[in-house]
Amino acid sequence: MLKLFFLSAFLNLSPTSLFAQIQERDSVFDQTNATQTDTIVIRWPQKKAKIVSRGLKDLTPEVLLVKPKTLVKKYKKITPFSLWESQNQFSLNINEVAFVNWNAGGENSISGLANLNLARNYKFGNITWANELRLRYGINIQEGQGLRKTDDFIKFSSVFGYRKDSVTPWYASAKLNFNTQFSDGFRFPEEIPISRFMAPGYLFLGGGVTFEPKDKKFILYVSPLTQKSTFVLDETLSNQGAFGVQRGEKTFTELGFLVTNSWEKEILKNILMNHRLTLYTDYIRSFGNVDFDWEMNFTLKVNQYVNANIGTHLIYDDDIKFDEVVAEDGTVTTPGTPRIQFKQLLGVGFVYKF
Template identity: 55%
Template sequence: MKITPYLIGLLFILVIPKSNAQDVVRTTIPDTTSYWHKKNSIGLDFSQIAFINWSVGGNNSISGLLKGAFLRNYIKGNVKWKNELIVRYGVNKQEERELRKTDDAIQLNSTFGYRHDSISNWYHSAKLNFNTQFTSGYAYPNTDLAISKAFAPAYLFLGVGAEYSNKEQKLNAYFSPLTQKTTLVLDQRLADQGAFGVDKATYDEAGNLITHGKRSRTEVGILVTNQWKSEIYKNIFLDHRLSLYTDYINRFGNIDVDWQLQLDLVVNEYVKANIGTNLVYDDDIKSKKEIDGVQVTQGPKIQFKQLLGIGLSYTF
């Protein structure tokens, strides 16, 4: 009898037990389905200027900004869970001047959403936002007393509402009629000063401490956020983020604003330039100014920060 490949295959099926054959199939075709989508991005921006016999004068300086963005998104059926961690830390060193901090941020955003069908762009959502910083901040050139520290302040938003998410337009909007805002000032000295809106310490007429300032403050109000991120031109990406919050009890209608705008210009896979702005207004944050060597607390003001950098970026 002539042995053919067909006959060999038939004998193989008959000889191997059924359970073993199933094991072979299971090991050769693994289940690789995952509903998690991950993206990590780290970068280093830097700038430097140096002078040698420069007739019009100038100070040598160097700046660096280390940043990272880490995404963990879960999508399955009508359930979506988006998680984002953003970190930044920047410093600047000028000739004959101490090292100074230029940027410092830790931001954690998490949004859980559920929709009734696969067509709708509207989700029932719950959102958590947390913001703080790594190290102390100062009203330079005074570096004796910090005006902010890690977890002083820290802001926690937790609420429920509705989210509109359009993947094609890369547009996201969230509205929550019930959001709790917690402000933390875990440094007791700053809390005693009533920094960042917490209740300050009380003293008697002789200046003796009666009660320490509270290290937290809780509010309940309305939160509206909006994000749009898209390629507006070839290799030019715009990221717009806006957050608006007002408290029901304390001065309703007085809106806290946090608006971030960033423009990324991609040179190649590893080199990028970016321009960023951040506008903040919070009625609870009092401005501080150095006058004749003394820190003077003034009223709330619009805060504005602008960043321009070019550096290395790696995504994995």
């Protein structure tokens, strides 16, 4: 009985019954003007019915003329599946100092530092292939000195890895590193060129193991067998025996032990630490004498497009000599000694990821 009661109530509220009730009550409505597109709309809680029609001319307070709406289907854009992951970032820091009648003195200057980091990473099953290209170039213009270079490097890294299952963080790996610079470097005030493109250039090629946890924030690579090739393609510098090559030679090859480590961590909110370390020792000439390259950078995020950067860079290479004096015939009159190289960076600039 209860089901029959609800069924009868539903039929009494159907559009047909409502339409009939309104026809009986509103004699001004001309049924000949109605079309098949007529619909009944109930406005709750007043429970008043309104007739929606295209062809009505005389409208009562309970009749509303509305144009039919077109239904538009919205489709969600589907991104194609890819085994490659891409990361691109460009940053530009600019610093400027200007003086007008400044009693304390000083020289007008402007400097800029541009960075471009590109990464292309492939992963399928237990195979990974990580590729990274880092480009940096900085210049400074100071009144009375002209244009000078402040920073310059080209660094490319490619690591191919394979692991036996999907659980272990250890990969059997082969790694290639290549480093050089864009333009000439000079020793001032003499303005003597001391480095150029591919003078030096470094190529590391070897195999080992990589420890890479799931979050990929800490990566350790250990290679017991890595070949290091040093290139000095500038004839003047090669004749001086710069960067460890024999005088008159343009290449020099070593075989040794390589360890690299990178670690990225947010130490505080919006403060990101990035650490990169490379250690290398040669088996044949000077085993135990370790060359190192250590970068430490802190990024302070202001917003999506503005960051502040604080960084340090330490280098020690036993083949790079300082204060070496070479005569015109190529003989060394004063032998040089290797030294620790240090660089510090501080800047605020624009960051764009694409």
